[in-house]
Structures are given as C-alpha cells and as structure tokens.
Amino acid sequence: MVxxxxxxxxxxxxxxxxxWWMRRDRKPTTFRFSSQQLVGGVGSSLxxxxxxxxxxxRYMVLTLFIFALAGPRFxxxxxxxxxxxxxxxxxxxxxxxxxxxxxxxxxKRVNRLTIVKEVVAEFIEQRDSDRIGLIxxxxxxxxxxxxxxxxxxxxxxxxRVRLGMIQDGTAIGxxxxxxVARLKDSDAKSKVAILLTxxxxxxxxxxxxxxxxxxxxxxxxxxxxxxxxxxxxxFPMRAFGRQIYRDVKIDLDEDVxxxxxxxxxxxxxxAMDAAKLRAIYDEIDQLEKTEVEELxxxxxxxxxxxxxxxxxxxxxxxxxxxxxxxxxxx
Numbered sequence: 495m496v497x498x499x500x501x502x503x504x505x506x507x508x509x510x511x512x513x514w515w516m517r518r519d520r521k522p523t524t525f526r527f528s529s530q531q532l533v534g535g536v537g538s539s540l541x542x543x544x545x546x547x548x549x550x551x552r553y554m555v556l557t558l559f560i561f562a563l564a565g566p567r568f569x570x571x572x573x574x575x576x577x578x579x580x581x582x583x584x585x586x587x588x589x590x591x592x593x594x595x596x597x598x599x600x601x602k603r604v605n606r607l608t609i610v611k612e613v614v615a616e617f618i619e620q621r622d623s624d625r626i627g628l629i630x631x632x633x634x635x636x637x638x639x640x641x642x643x644x645x646x647x648x649x650x651x652x653x654r655v656r657l658g659m660i661q662d663g664t665a666i667g668x669x670x671x672x673x674v675a676r677l678k679d680s681d682a683k684s685k686v687a688i689l690l691t692x693x694x695x696x697x698x699x700x701x702x703x704x705x706x707x708x709x710x711x712x713x714x715x716x717x718x719x720x721x722x723x724x725x726x727x728x729f730p731m732r733a734f735g736r737q738i739y740r741d742v743k744i745d746l747d748e749d750v751x752x753x754x755x756x757x758x759x760x761x762x763x764x765a766m767d768a769a770k771l772r773a774i775y776d777e778i779d780q781l782e783k784t785e786v787e788e789l790x791x792x793x794x795x796x797x798x799x800x801x802x803x804x805x806x807x808x809x810x811x812x813x814x815x816x817x818x819x820x821x822x823x824x
Contacts, residue, residue: 498565506560551812558805566797579683580624583673587691589632590662591744596727597768609768617775627676630655633663635672665697670705678712690719694747702750706757716758718751723766
C-alpha cells in the first residue's frame with residue numbers, strides 16, 4: 495500500500511497526543527458511599543471493564559480519518575511502456591532559394607519550403623514518444639522549439655516557419671552547431687539531427703565539416719537531405735505588379751552534405767520530388783526506431799473509501815455505546 499500524500503500521516507501522533515493532553519486532568523465520574531462495606535461485594539462487571547471503549551474507538555476513528563486523508567492506494571497493475579529513447583532535431587533551410595517552385599502537390603506547383611513543411615509534419619505525426627526539436631536557418635540559425643513531446647505545440651510552431659523570417663543566406667555550419675547545442679546534454683539512447691537544405695554553405699562563422707566533427711564528439715548522428723531538382727528551376731518574381739517565373743540555377747553542395755553525414759555516422763539523401771522526400775523521411779523514421787522497455791506503475795486501486803467507511807462505522811458504534819449500554823450516569 496502506498497499513500498498519495500504520506501506526510502499527512504504525521505498528524506496521527508500529533509492529534510492523538512493533543513486529545514490525551516486535553517483529557518489528562520479530567521476526573522472520572524464517581525458515587526460517594528457512606529461505607530465501603532455497602533459495595534465491597536460488588537465485583538467488576540464486563541460493562542465496567544468496557545467503559546474506556548468509546549474513548550478507544552474515538553482514537554481509532556481519528557486515525558482512520560487521517561489515513562483516508564493521506565490517500566491510501568494499492569498498485570493494481572504493473573505496466574511496461576515501450577519508448578524509442580531517441581531525441582531528434584529537425585533542421586530546415588528557410589533561405590530565399592527555398593522559394594523555388596519545382597515541387598508539386600497534386601496538379602498545383604508549390605515552393606520547396608511548403609512541401610518540406612508538409613512532409614516534416616507527417617514525420618512528426620508518425621513519432622509517438624520521442625522528443626523532437628525544430629530549428630530553421632538561413633544566414634543565421636534559429637531555434638523554433640526546443641526538444642519536446644508536445645507534438646501539437648510543435649506542429650503549431652512549424653506553421654510559423656516561413657520565407658523571409660531570417661536574413662537570407664545558407665549557414666549550414668551554424669545550423670549544425672545549433673542542432674548539436676540542443677542535443678549535446680541529452681541522455682537519450684540515440685541523438686539525431688535531420689538537416690535539409692537546397693544550397694551551398696555561405697556562412698562565414700562555422701565550417702560545416704568542423705561542425706560535423708563537433709557533432710560526432712557529442713554522439714550526434716546527422717542525416718542530410720539535399721532538396722530540389724538539378725539545373726534551372728522556376729523561381730517566382732514580381733514584375734509590373736504581377737507574379738512571373740524565371741528559370742534560375744540553384745547550386746547544391748552535395749559533397750559537403752555527404753561528408754557531414756559520413757563523419758557523424760548518418761546518411762545523405764537527395765530529394766528531387768515530393769514522393770522522394772516523403773520516402774526519405776519514412777526511411778529515416780524506420781532507421782531511427784530503437785525500442786527501450788521502461789517499467790512503470792500507472793494503475794492504482796484507491797482505498798480512501800474503505801478507511802473513511804471504517805471510520806464512520808466505528809464513530810456510529812462509539813455514539814451508540816456511549817448513549818446506551820456504556821452510558822455514564824451521571
């Protein structure tokens with residue numbers, strides 16, 4: 495048996511001692527006789543011996559009520575919870591080049607960031623117990639959410655990621671270091687960063703290869719994804735008050751992304767269409783599932799009512815005895 499609020503049990507000796515202290519000077523009720531010879535042959539009856547019983551019952555009632563207040567309960571079921579034991583940081587490029595519209599949803603052409611956010615949302619919904627964080631980057635890296643298991647809150651913050659929210663650029667090294675900063679103190683069995691970009695690193699502060707070596711030293715595995723088709727892609731622009739498209743060549747440094755993945759023990763992927771991008775996240779989802787069993791006690795049988803009921807029965811018994819068989823006169 496365990497108690498929800500065990501400290502309340504400390505009240506038992508305090509309350510009982512208080513009652514004893516108040517009753518210690520109370521003198522017993524007596525009759526005066528002119529001579530002891532008148533009662534000398536009267537023995538001690540059962541009723542006489544049980545006169546202290548109501549007081550004992552009162553102490554028992556108070557004890558049972560305090561036990562009930564402490565929340566007694568039995569652990570009725572030992573459960574085994576299987577967790578993945580994985581912390582994941584999703585790192586998404588939100589630079590200007592992600593505005594290129596070389597992906598499609600149905601018959602509608604959409605930009606790279608839109609389809610990436612949709613696929614990432616699906617990836618988040620497939621996880622069930624991992625802590626997931628979200629980082630976006632352009633010229634700087636920005637933590638959208640720290641590691642969390644609140645997937646609803648995570649998805650809401652994913653919607654906030656948009657083009658132009660950060661100064662333009664592609665600081666892959668800084669993005670890796672931000673991911674490592676979120677994972678380095680984790681005690682999870684596996685620490686993973688999934689970095690998606692469509693460009694070439696132009697950040698001057700941190701070299702991606704050096705950042706990958708730092709990630710490796712902290713046990714962080716990085717999966718890298720190069721997004722977008724090769725060659726010239728349609729890029730939206732405004733001209734004369736309306737939107738037009740111009741074919742623009744966007745370079746992707748696959749060699750750096752491959753090296754980052756290799757150093758950290760991850761894997762490099764290339765996503766040239768929406769179906770391939772989904773397949774990549776699905777593959778990573780399967781690669782990064784390592785079940786860990788955790789024992790936990792989650793089901794309880796509450797005993798509050800039993801102690802309260804027993805106390806009420808003894809209280810009624812005390813009242814009944816004090817006013818009938820064990821009635822004191824005067």
